[in-house]
Each structure stands twice: as structure tokens, then as C-alpha cells.
Amino acid sequence: MDAVLRRVGSDAAAVASTMLLVVLWLPGSAMAHAFPDHSDPRVGHSVRGSPSQVRIWFDGVIEPVFSTIKVEDATGKRVDRGDAHVDPEDTTLLEVSVASLPAGPYEVEWSVVARDGHRTEGKFPFRVEPP
């Protein structure tokens, strides 16, 4: 244990300068791909009564041909109507209609390709409460 700790990068000036750059740069890096901006139903929230469709708005234009969305119940059974599409009027919006959903937890799984050609994917939960 002759080793000596020579330098720990905790210098306040260095941290301050680099943290500022990190804060300024990270949003730009992330925006190179398409990520969800918001959704309906909201991520992790409950809705009273079955929604008629699930919609996700992304932070950039997505490619209709390569973008998919599906909804599954707690058993993994698919409950959407299989009509996933990108709204031609708003090419940041991916949506799919669903059958009348009984109360319970559901999971939305999506995959999109942004205009820069990069794919992103993800899933999120929501819950249907009795009306």
C-alpha cells in the first residue's frame, strides 16, 4: 500500500467549468435521436375508463415506414388494433387505436427512426381505472 493518491479531480474551478459545458451540451447530444416529448395516456399515470387510442409525441420528425407502437396487457397479450401510424399532419406524432380496455396495467412499446436515420426504442406503463 505504498501507493499515493496523487490527484483527485475535485478542483472547484474544473468542476464548475466542465459542469457548465455538460449542461449546455447534453440536450444537443440527446436530440440527435428522437425521444418522446409527452404521451396520452401520460407515462406511469392512470386514466379513468378506456382510452380510444395511445399517442406519443416525439421531439423530432419520425419516419412513418420504420416507426411502430403496440400496447400489451399485464399478460403480454396485444390489445391494440394494429393500426399504428404516424399522423400525416404532425410527423412527430405516433398513434395506435385500442379496443375497449378493462381496468388494469398496460405497457406501451414503441420503436421509431428519426430523420437522422437513428433508431430509438422504449416502453412505458399506464393504468386503466374503472370509469
Place this chain on the structure above:
Amino acid sequence: MRDVLRPSGLALLAAVLGITSFVAFADAHGVVGQRFFPATLTIDDPFVADELSLPTVQVVRRKKGADSPPTWDTEIDAELSKRLSRRFGISLAGSLAIEDPKGGPTIAGFDNMHVAAKYVFIQDAARELLVSGGLEADVGGTGQARVEAESFSTLVPQIFFGKGLGDVPASMRFLKPLAVTGAIGIAIPTKEHTVTRTVADDAVDVERELNPRVLEWGFSLQYNLQYLQSFVEDIGLEAPLNRMIPVVRVVASVQASYGSDGTSS
């Protein structure tokens, strides 16, 4: 002869800038499954990328030493990274160092050029896990002596990792946006000692300075608010908060080898 052949730091930086004109559409990567690992400035990323970092500025105040006054050290870096396949990438970096000692003249010059290669061994989307290995070389003699650029090369084999906590149980869902990235490596100088000979009063002083091996490590903790909003629970954050990733970084190095330092006449 060696001075004639030595490329100047300015030329290296110009080369970096020239190459970047061919990568106008390069962008950041670091997405594994639904996890986005952002690039951090002092810890190298676990992923390979088409990426230009220009400039990265670091300002550090060095305290007064036994033989040196307090000094402001400024480092302006540029790095170009290029993927050659999905898992293999290379990078080239240059650095302008500016030393501003209290009561003394400011010294500026280019440090040695860095070249590196990296390969991603594990990329597991379900576990949000990345593990890669790489070799970095500080190429001796490519920088300028006035900023103490070494005349010898240093090789740094490294292991990098990134792990998101997206796979923790739903009962701990607010931990899911958390991720850790890190790197560990050992800097191995290609020359164990630097020998300096000076002639004074008809005597030759020989000074041997040890170039130690240094264990370098660091990690970052990240809480991804975008991940929270998009995949766990929409808590109503608005832009720009819903795109931010607060990062805490720890970087350290430990001298890992010892030898004989000394002066003889």
C-alpha cells in the same frame, strides 16, 4: 534532425479540423436499448461514436508548490472520434495548454497528440449494459517542450463500462433513471526514466527522473430526467428540465510503480 521531423501542435490541430469537414452529419451515440449514456468530459465514454468534441475547456488553479508559484492551467482540447464498425472506433485528440503563473510570463503550447482505439465487448439492451476495452497512446515528441510535453510515449490500456438501472423492480421505479459509467486503466510510459545531463564546473550532473506507471480511474453517476419522463413516470417537467441529465463525476489517479529517482555526479 528530430526537431525538423516533429510535427507542430498547430499542424495536428489543423489536421483534426480538416478531417471534421468530412463528418458534417456525425452525431452523438451512446444509446443502449432505451438508455442514453451522455458523453462526459473527463471520463471517456464506454461506447464508440462518430463525434467531434470542440472545444473542451478545462481551467484548474494549481496551488503554490515548493519551487513554483500558484498557476492557472487552462487546457483547450479537440477530439475527433470515428466508428469503423458498430463496435469498433478510433479517435484522435489534440490539446492546447496555457500556463499562467502568478508573477511570471504566460506559457502556451501544444501538448502531445493522443490516438486511441476502442472495442465494445458487451452491449446488452435489456440490462442497459455496455462494456468496452481500449488502448490510448500519448504520442511522445508530438507536443512542445515549453509546456512539458513528454519526449516519450505513454500507452494506456483501459476498460470502460456503463450500466443503467432500468431493470430494477417497479417498486424502486425512481431508481430506474440512474446510471453509472466509468473507466479504469494504467498509464505505462515507454521510457522508465528520463535522464538529464548538465555540465557545470567541469563536472557532469546526471539526473534520473522516474516516469511512473499510473493507475487512472473514474466514474460518473447520472440521473436521466428524460428517462424518468419518457419511461418511468411523467412528473410534469417542462423543457429544458425534461432533457437534462445531472452528472456527478469522480476522477483520480494513483501512482502504481516506484523506482530509483536520483542525482549523481
